[in-house]
Structure formats: structure tokens, C-alpha cells
Amino acid sequence: MSNKIEVNPETAGMGRRRFINTAALAGLTAGVAACTEKPANAPATAASGPAAAPAAAHTDAANATHLKPGELDTYYGLWSGGHNGDMRVLGLPSGREIHRIPCFVPDALVGWGITNESKKIMGTKPDGSLRYTVGDTHHTHASYKDGNYDGRYAWINDKINSRIARIRLDYFICDKITELPNVQGFHGIFPDKADPVDPAINYTTRVFCGAEFHIPLPNNGKDVDSPEKYRTMFTCVDAESMEVRWQVLIDGNCDLTATSYDGKLAATNQYNIEGGAHYEDMMSAERDACAFFHIARIEEAVKAGKFKTYGDSKVPVVDGTREANKDPKTALVAYVSTPKNPHGVNASPDGKYFICAGKLSPTCTVIELAKVLDWFDGKSEKLDNAIVAEVEVGLGPLHTAFDGRGNAYTTLFLDSQVVKWNVEAAIKFHAGDKNAKYVVDRADVHYQPGHINASQSETKAADGKYLAVGCKFSKDRFLPVGPLHPENEQLFDISGEKMVMLADHPVRGEPHDFIIFKRELVRPKQVYSHDDFPLAIKDPKESGVFRNGKKVTVKLTSQAPAFSLREFKLKKGDEVTLILTNLDKIEDLTHGIAIPKYNVQFVVNPLETASVNFVADKPGVYWIYCTNFCHALHLEMRTRMIVEG
Template identity: 50%
Template sequence: MSQDSENNESGKVSRRAFLGATAFSGVAGAGLATGLLPRATFAANNENGVAVHPGELDEYYGFWSGGQSGEVRILGVPSMRELMRIPVFNVDGASGWGVTNESKRVLGDTAHFQNGDTHHPHMSFQDGTYDGKYVWINDKANSRVGRIRCDVMVTDRITRIPNITSVHGLRPQKAPYTKYVFCNGEFVIPHPNDGRDLDDPSKYFTVFSGLNAETMEVDWQVIVDGNLDNTDADYTGKYAASTCYQGRGEGVTLAETMRNERDHAVIFNIEAIEKAVEAGDYITIDGSKVPVVDGRGDNTPFTRYIPVPKSPHGLNTSPDGKYFVANGKLSPTVTVIAIDRLDDLFAGKLKTERDVVVAEPELGLGPLHTAYDGRGNAYTTLFIDSQIVKWNVEDAIRAYNGEEVNYVRQKLDVHYQPGHNHTTMGETKEADGKWLVALCKFSKDRFLSTGVLKPENDQLIDISGDEMKLVHDGPAFAEPHDCTLVHRSKMRNVQSLWTRDDPFFAETVAMAKEDGVTLEADNKVIRDGNKVRVYMTAVAPVFGIDKFTVKQGDEVTVVVTNLDRIEDLAHGFVMTNHGVSFNISPQQTASVTFVADQPGVHWYYCSFFCHAMHMEMRGRMLVELPE
């Protein structure tokens, strides 16, 4: 295709032609140029069989970050069908997340934030593999971490991480179980961040946090040099590692953060951190009670800084537990770190920190993230080359040691500029090497035009054979940054109905008990001065109360209990003209509180289609003028 035919009739240049003719501006200073590659050919007869026919179920759950939407999405793999959206940090009109009293309790003192920026969804582990219990997700925008219960696929806890600005990299501890969720504070800030030292970067630092997986409280933090990017954990429970840019410097501008010849992968010694905290050898900062130890400088008991090429990005652990791989971003290489050498590194038995590096293969332009197939092969995204490169880890080590060996197995074009990639079960010891998803940042000529904001492009690749084969792509909104692919056998505890004693709505149940109300049987209005509590059941196609009366200015709490036991039979409750809308799934209780500020007749209705007479499932709130 000629460049002329790539230009549209208005004289604008398409993304494809533009990238083919110019250097990628973000790394122009590093001398990296890019050109677009031909469209990949879809494999007609892939080994895995991408089709999921009617009546058949997907083999994998995919948990996608929702990016700037602040949510998590569930996709089936390999069908790539979107199955569900789980609100976390966002306000959601369908479920009522951010509107109901129950969701506001989860959001806590951060409920006033109505946005989130979700990046890294990761599941809890037991003995190095997924256990189907929780998924955690970070909010880079507002320094929070949310936890999703996988039995009901609902967010049950949100924690704002103290002493940081922006949680970026996030990974659960893999063994012996997920005791901690490791969280990187990305941006350095002064401490205390109270208006002093505003423009003195020498006073800035950030911390690495150990978030308790069960309590969702931060158990400890480690001060580090530089800005932390991505993180991962080993398979013993002893170590975690994070990429660190502008580490050992005070850079806050683009030029400053790129000026070092090398940056670092920081290794965290979890046992040493725990022992110091147990012994009381810590400080606290910024008024927080969280124990903080200082991991800056050389030869601390808590950290080691492994020199790697500048501005590293992804950090990924191989499923055999042998290696951390730090991805170069501004270098065409990735750095392979031997985990079994870390004991000697902390014991001072190695000459330099670089003695833990066992390979540094050259893969292509802009390596960002690496995934694995469990057969010794790694798959790295090349952002600038718009490719996935398949390479063999042991061959790369042999080449590093001077042998003549070609470690690159294949390069596959993807469209365009891939960030994260993820293989089925690839972040566990049970990596099965069937599918890889490439999450591409641009899709400008892949789909029908949607105006000025284009979707991203998620692509499914068959990796079960010797060659990668691209078998599917689809649009995604807004920027689904990362995903986790979990075999359905790990999700044994997914429920189709709520249980009536579920702790998610326990506070609402306790309120009803104080009012003398049995939620499963009673339909009552409780008046307490200008506070009115309306308890009603919902059974298709009727609410238990079809009319209630309040006065203008009353604070009204409506509590609805769905008594239906049929899977799929959800109800909704909408109070017209009051900004009230929420979902009540089978056997769930949900509530909302609002002010009846408008006199007159206000209808409420069921918003989830539940019955042939669904349109008639409604009632009236009569708002009288105050006396």
C-alpha cells in the first residue's frame, strides 16, 4: 500500500502512514525510530481452536483492567467475549456502585473520588498457583488498592496506601500463599508532604509497601532510591523485585529521569524486612503508624540495586521460579536475573550486584513486558517494533556465556505498540502455553471509525505450537492496561446466588435488626424524626411496598431484599429524578440513602428486566410539603 493511499481525503495522515515516516517522539532522544509493519495474517487453522460455539464455555477467565474507567472487566478466553464489568473505583449506574450505602462503605473515606486508573489485576496464590479467592487492582490516580471477591465478583475492600503518590506496580506474594500484596509507590515526593520542601527533589523519595492480603492494611514499607515502576515476586516467599528508574538520582523532569546510563532492578528481602519490623527497628513518617525501614544506599539488609539498562519497565518472574526478567524500554535488551544467586548477593559473597545477571538478550526496540509458556520460552512485547518476540531463556543464557546460539525463535507483528502481554496461567508455576493476549495501545486502522477517540486493540495469539499465530483481535475501551488469564478450574467458588449471611451487607442487616425488621419477610416504614427507613422485599414482578409517604426534606433510606432464588433474576431499584439507581441480585440486600427534596409524586421502578410484567414492577413515593 502506498503512503498516498494511507492519507485520507481531508489531507490528514493515518497512524499507519505517520509511524512509517517518522521517529517515535517519546524516545527520539534515545535514537530509536519505528516503522509500521504489514498487517498480520490471521491463522485459519490454529492448533487450539479459537471458536467457542453456542452452548460451550470458555476455558479461561480473563481479568482485564479497565484503565481510565476505574473498573475491572471479565472476558472469556479464547472467545474474547466481555462477560462482566466489576466497578471498583468508578461510579457505575447499572450496579449502583458509588451510590449504594454498601458500596460507599467499601469506598470509605475515598468515596469522594469519582475516578480511578486501574492498571494491574492479579489473583491470590496458594503454593505458586492461583487459588480463585481474590483479585487485587491498583488505582494509580488516587493511590489506592481494591480487592475483588471472586466468589461474587464484587469489590469488598479498598485501601488508600499511605506515604505515597500513585500505586503503580502491584503483585501478590506467590508462596507459600499470598500473605502480602506488593505495591510500588511510583512518584517521589517530599516527606512530610505538607508544603515544605516543595521544589527540593533532594528531599523526595518513595516507598515499597507490603499490603496485608487479608486485613487490607499496610504491614510495612521500605524507602527506596528513585521511582518504582513494576514489580513481581519469587516462588519461595523470600524475595520481590521492582524496576526502578532514576534510582540514585533526583530527577523529576523527562530529561533528568533519562540521564543515567543505567537504572536498577531493586531486590527486596522480605524476611529481613519482617524481622526488622518485629524487632521494632523502624520509623514512622507523615503521621502514619505504618512501620517504615530505610532501603536506600548499598548493602542494607533490606534491598539490593541491580544495575540494568536505563528506564526499565516490566518485571516478570519465570514460572520455573529461576529468574526475574527486567525489560529495557529504552534498550533493545532485557536483563535476566538468577533468583538462586540472591542469597549470596545479600550475604556479600558476590563481587558486584551484576553477578546475579545471567543473560541480557537483544530482542528489538522497546521491550516492555515478558510472559512465559512453561516450556522454557519467553514472549516479550516490543512497543516500538509493534511485535511480540518469542525467545528461549536458557539459550539466551548460553549466548551470554559466549556460545554461538540463536535464542530468538520468532517475531510476530501485532497492531500497534503493545504494552502488557499475558499468557494463560503464565504468572504461575502452572503456565500451560496455550494462549497469549497482546494489549496494544493503538488500533487506528483496525476497526470502523468511532470519531476522534479510538479504541485500543486486544489481540489473541495461539502459542500452543512451534509458531505463534494471531487468531483474533478486538476493540477495547478505554485503555485496558493489563490482564490476568486464569484457568476455569481455579474458580471453583464462584456463586450464582448471594448467601443471606454474607458480610458484604452485614451492616444493613444489623440496622434492620435494630429496627425490629426481618428483611426476608417484612415490608415496613420506620420513622425517626426526619429520617425515614423503608424496608421492602422484591419478588418478580412486585415490590413488597407499592407506596410510601415522606415529607419534603426527609432523609430517606430504602432497603430492598431480593427474595428470588433463580439464577439471573436480578432486580433494580430506581427512584426517578433523585439520582438513585442500583442492582439487587438474587438473595442480596442493598440500600441507598437520599434526601426527598422535591414535593409531589415520584415513581420508583425495577430497572433489570425480570418478568413478563416487569414494566408493572413499580411504586410511588409521595412527598408531602413540610408542616
């Protein structure tokens, strides 16, 4: 039953730089070999190695990233937290982490997963314990209006348990989590930028989610032995209600997701159209695909009842498989071919192109959206005519960012480089103009880059100022801290012709994707309102212990340096709900509350209310104390909980 793979581990003792290339290439030989037929005079291979930034340029530019004490960053970055399961907020260009937003995984600081309010968002089992305590976030994107971020929401995926979380960008908190039915390995995520039909809706109302792993449908333990019958789905979630609107059954595994500026198309690049269960099978076909979803048609089909449901799920699922979508005029999905196992699909800020990076092929494929729509409209005979360029850029292309000046920046995982290339020049080259020099610049990065993004890159307002590169290995770039290395987010100045590296930023593994936008695009609120909380205790006089048999409610307020109750008594076995409102209404005056031995700790920000349930099962005196330094008498800020035996 168990097939074993024998991999030669004889890489110990090799030089570091040599190892990186060897290890990253191991197992790839066959895959890459098929793709490395170089076009004659390809500029990519003609480029003579990495362009080192002049020392003087570094010094000037790099000083710009060192903010003087008190100076504010000019850009926000929203970073996925990988298998930390959180979202992070960075300031740029400093690279400083200003905030972490818990969503899929408990957070002991704020009490995420401890308070009743956060548990309700995270989801619980029938016994009240958390359904999941792990997560694996990959991609984060924010809501749009008029093609730019509007500061309402961001979304982030959990690949392990196929969940999508929404972040409110006023309070910078997670307010909704939805678990997608019928799928496994939900990976790519992207909000739409407009409605496909109603031009008045020029903002995000849907979020699209691509699932990676193909599974039996329903996944109930039957039909497990026929991977060729497994399928995956592309899912649409309502941006406001966070309900799942519909799903599309498809061939192949979804990787990333992208959406058009006109709202008409969403896409996912795909590997494993072979439906293979082993990795050799997953890369046996010469070409995979970028699947384009015709949103208006899909929603018409759902409306017309042309859908199925699977298992316990009520979500309508339309058929987007190749077999069912051969006729362009009725097709819901169009599969544009790409070289095998592409990685990443990104929408250019001019709204014209989606670019798939080749991963196993040293190329980027440029797909023109107008030509995909032509195919859907029956105006184009061959769908692959939408491919307007497929040019060599280097080894292991993964993701692409844009500067708004017509240039693309693609990470080269195997080369440990970023390549800057001009999209229109690439199109000319592909059309036959072999003098078109599309590669503009190359820069070494450290090491093995995955995602890349530029300031405002995936908006119409791409400004070509900063570029961040998520390097998967940091190796020797930071002080050693034992076996687990940080990742290395490298920052570049891309305002000139040459990329100039500014700084290395270590980050706890493993940020995948991130977005960078101007600070004026969000309008954060720093003090809550009582109205945000149904349980708010608006006056300290409402504090007290309210008993109904064994059910006890303790109402408590905080105002530096004291809790409203000095002490309170419980009886052993009481089922307690403790509600705490922070009545301090000054920005940054957060209190915390901990109950020793009762596994309770959470914070209440200005005017926030939170609650916890616990059973008073341990008799004794328990000094409840403030955990968030609030005042010169913070240490003395306590209340005494007495549990009578």
C-alpha cells in the same frame, strides 16, 4: 516559572505506518542511541522481519476462537480497566467481556457509589459524598497457593489516588479498598506466593505495591523545590485485613512489581534513579535498576523497631535507600543494575529468573534469583553477577510472558512486534556462545503493544496455549467511531513453534495488565446469602415505613413481579434510609430500583440487600420502578413513593 517544551508537530499528513514509528520514536533518539550498539551476529537483528502466519494455520486456529452458541470459554481473563477505573472479566479464547467489576469509580448499573454499602468501601468525605470518582487501574493479579491461582482474591491498583482494591473471586465484587500513605503514583502490584519463613504458608498473605512518583516526605507543601530530596516507597499490604503492614523508603521510581515463588524476594524495576524532575533528567544515567526486597529481613527490622513514620501515618517505614544498604549481610534492598529506564519485570514460571524489559534499550535483562540471594548471604561479591543475560530482542521491549516451555514473549513497543525468545539460549548467548539462537519467532501486532500475558503465564502451571497482547493503538483495525479509538487486544495461539494470530478484540481504553487462567481455578457463587448482609429483610412481612422523628427507614423486598410495598408516604424533609432485599433466590433473577429525580438506582442480585440514604426534599408522586428486566410484568413492577408537601 513555566518552562515550555517545543515539540515539532509536523507529523500531519504522513502515512499511517510511517507515523507510528516516527511518533513513537520522537524524543527517544538520544536515549536509544546510547543503547543500540549491537552485539556481533545478534540473532535479533539477523531475523529477517516478521514471520507471517500461514493462511491455513490461521483459518484452523481462528475457528477455535469462535465458540458455537452456548459453548463456554475455557479460560478466564481478568483485565484492568485503565482510566475507566474498573476490572473486567473476559472469557477466552472468545475474547468476550462477561463482566465489569466496579471498584475505584462509581457504576450506575449496580449502584456502586450510590448504595451505602459501596460508598463505605469506596470511601467518603465528611459530607457523605464520594472521596474520589476517578481511578486509573493498571495491574491486576490474583492470590496464589502452591504457585498457582487459588481463586480467592484478585487485586488491582489505582495510580491516580494510590489505592489498592481487593476483588472477591467468589462473588466477583470489590470488598475492600485501601489508600496507601506517603506515596504518589502507586503503579506496580503483585501478591506474594509464599511466606519467606514459614513453609506451611504456601499461599498469598501479602500484596506488594510499588509507587512511581517521588515526593517530599511528608508531602505538605514544604521542601517542594528540591526534587533531589523527594523519595518514593515500596509498600506491603496484608492480603486479608488489607491494612498496610510496612513500607520501604527507596531511591528511584518504581515501575512494575514481581515476587519469587519461594516468598523470599519481591522486586520492582526502576526508572529515574537520577531523581530527575524532567524527562531528560530521568534518562540521563546509563543504567537504572531492579530493586530486590528481602522480605524476611524487612519484617525483622520492623519487628525490631528500626523504622520511622511520616506525617499522620502510623505505618512503619524502613530505610531501603542505596546509602543505607551497602552491606549485603544487613541489606534490606539490593539494587541490581539494568539498562536505563526499564519497563516491566516478570517472574519466569520455573521460579528461577526475573526478566526486565529494556524500553529505551533494545534488550531484556535476565536476573537469576538464586544469585541475588547469594549476594544477600554474602556469597557473591558483586550484585550484578546475578545478571545472567542481557540480550538484544528488538526496539522498545516492555513486558514479558512465558509459555512454561522455556520461552519468553516480549512486546516491542517501537517495532510493533512480539518476539518469542528462549531464556536458556539467551543465557548461553550472554555467556559467550554466539551460536545460541535465542530468538525463536517474531510476529507483527497492531499497534504499539504494552502488556502481554499468556495463559497461566505467571504461575507454575504456565501452559503455553494462548497469548494476549495489549496494543495501545488500534488505528484502522476496527470500524471508525470518532476520535477516541478502542485499544486492540490481540490473541495468539502459542501452542506451536510459530505464533498464530487468532483475533483482534477491541476494548475500551485502557487495559494495561491482565491475567489468563483456567476456568476450573475459580468457584463462583451466583446467589448471595442473607448472612452476607446485616440489614437483610428476610420476610416481606418485615416491610414497612418506620419513623423516628424525621429519620425514616423504608424496608422493601422484591419478588418478581412486585415490590413488597405498593406505595408509601414520606413527609418533605424526611431523612430516609431505604433498604431493599431481593427475596428472589434464583440464579440471574436480579432486580433494580430507581427513584425518579432522586438520583437513586442500584440493583439487588438474588438474596442481596442494599441500602441508600436520601432526603425527601421534593414533594410529589415518584414511581419507583424495577430497572432490571425480571418478568413479563417487569414494566408494571413499581411502587409509588408519595412525598407530602
